[in-house]
Amino acid sequence: MLVVTVVHDPDDARIRHRQIPALQAAGHDVIYAAPFTAFDRQAPPGVRPVDLPRAAGRRRLGAVRAARREIRRLREVVDVVLLHDPDLLLAVVGQRSGPAVVWDVHEDTAAALGMRAWVPGPLRGVFAGLVRLAEGWAERHLVLLLAERAYQARFRCDHAVVPNSVLVPEHAPAAPDDRRIVYLGKVTRARGCQEMIEVARLLRGTRVQIIGSADPDSAALLEAAVNEGVLDWEGFVPNDVAVQMLDGALAGLSLLHDQPNYRHSEPTKLMEYMAHGVPVITTPNAASRELVERADCGIVVPFADPNAVARAVASLARDRHERERLGANGYGYASRLLNWLRDAEAFVSYLQEAADRSR
Known part of the structure; x- marks a missing residue:
């Protein structure tokens, strides 16, 4: 499976510490394409790393192009491409065949644009409208996973929800007594x-x-x-x-x-x-x-x-x-x-189903 991000820190907790270990535990080989050098991060153990540029501020298109090249290069050796950024929708537009493409929806992108200093104020409404159009395209052409049930309202159809749950220690931690x-x-x-x-x-x-x-x-x-x-x-x-x-x-x-x-x-x-x-x-x-x-x-x-x-x-x-x-x-x-150990099984199952349908 190919996991791709150009926006998130490669050490992102949902990607690096939950999803990738869940895929590995289920026996899947993982290729992780991410901006390792840009963030000065090391690849997780047991994955095949692909270093990508980072998309930041207004400098995003080069990273998307690089991701598109890698996705096309690796399409014959993976059965699922898991995208973690809305920017990466541009990296798979026009793909006619190949592996299943899954978009893991992490945030309300249109709302987030209103908080980005690099987006000029007068253009924020225009950008938000373009994001909604892109989400509509993604719903028609890709498999969607939602990190929040509230995100469902942005889409016409029901989609699988993989909550942003966390790894919970097996035993209760120390009492909250530190100053x-x-x-x-x-x-x-x-x-x-x-x-x-x-x-x-x-x-x-x-x-x-x-x-x-x-x-x-x-x-x-x-x-x-x-x-x-x-x-x-x-x-x-x-x-x-x-x-x-x-x-x-x-x-x-x-x-x-x-x-x-x-x-x-x-x-x-x-x-x-x-x-x-x-x-x-x-x-x-x-x-x-x-x-x-x-x-x-x-x-x-x-x-x-x-x-x-x-x-x-x-x-x-x-x-x-x-x-x-x-x-x-x-x-x-x-x-x-809120325990990822429960949600990990459903996450892997959704990706396996996507791969089976693609075949």
Whole structure:
């Protein structure tokens, strides 16, 4: 099977740490085409790597062309091509025969364009319309997998859903007793970079640990905060190592802004906090609020309100019973309903069915 991305970090948790191991465990050979050099990443063990350029900002067409060449070159030796970026729809347009092509839909692309600084404001509506046309074409010509049930509303037909679930430890992690709050994931202003820095300034005696890469704007803010001594920024850490760093934390932060692309998606970081028994502090985007309230595993705070976050942290620090209850609730919910070990079998089955139909 050929797995392709030109946008995502090759160490993307859904691709690298969940889907590829699931395919390998089922006995499939995997070719992984991704921007390894651009991100300075190593290929996973046991896969055949193909290095591609990275699509970033307005520089995207060269990466798509390179991916198209590799897909055409490898089409005779694979039975499924699994695409992870909407950009890659251009890489398979006009393909008349060959392996099944599956698009794994990770996000609401049209909504995400509204948050991209490289897209001129007056053109965002035009780009969003083009994305919807591309999605319609993909629905007619490709096999779709959806990472969120909410994405179904964008398409006319029903499609298989492979949730963005997480690897849940077999045994309950340590109780949330550290004087430490954590953030795991890409850092941007829209994901709450400025608010987390302000929270760190407000807290006394509680360490704020941020784990993940950052865009250039946020990286400058984080470096200044580190120099100021108000927080720790670990930078990029491979996901399988990063999630182990969550254990024992007092709380996990998810301070997403009120953006269309965040309203209907359950952030993976919330599930990872829950899987590691860490109480959640989240802003009230609909999907985030519903998950946390349904699982009874954390505290919902207003948007752009560092003082409310600091108060939530203080309340958890004072009340050991409550933080242990919230952490245990999150772990139990994740074990039952957000566990990739359950979803991996369905994921592999969907790809095998696509390959069988293509033959």
